[in-house]
Amino acid sequence: MKKEEYSYIIVESYKPKNTSGLHGEIHIKPIAGQEPFTEDMHVRCSKDLSTKFDVGTKFKIKAIITNKDGGKPFIHSHYTWPFEVLK
Structure with a gap:
């Protein structure tokens, strides 16, 4: 498997309709x-x-x-890394 590169992406906070299995x-x-x-x-990122x-x-x-441990792929950003709040 090819080693992937980190990318800058835009994410947003939301309230899922179904939180079963989520924290x-x-x-x-x-x-x-x-x-x-x-x-x-x-x-998976900073709880902030x-x-x-x-x-x-x-x-x-x-x-x-x-896809740590072979599970479903997810997005990871280290919790200590800086992030930018967008207006």
Whole structure:
């Protein structure tokens, strides 16, 4: 498998309709039009994005798609990395 590169992407906070199997009430997802980063992918990143800003806030993060332990692919951005809040 080819080693993927990190990319800067735009994500937003949202409240999923179904939280079964998810942790917490507010989650982060990529905005549309950033393939291969799709809106249905989970994003693992700093909890600050989901706890310190209003739902619907958009952020620019540095991220990569991974499938740790062979599971469903998800987006990873290290929790200590800086992020940009977009207006």
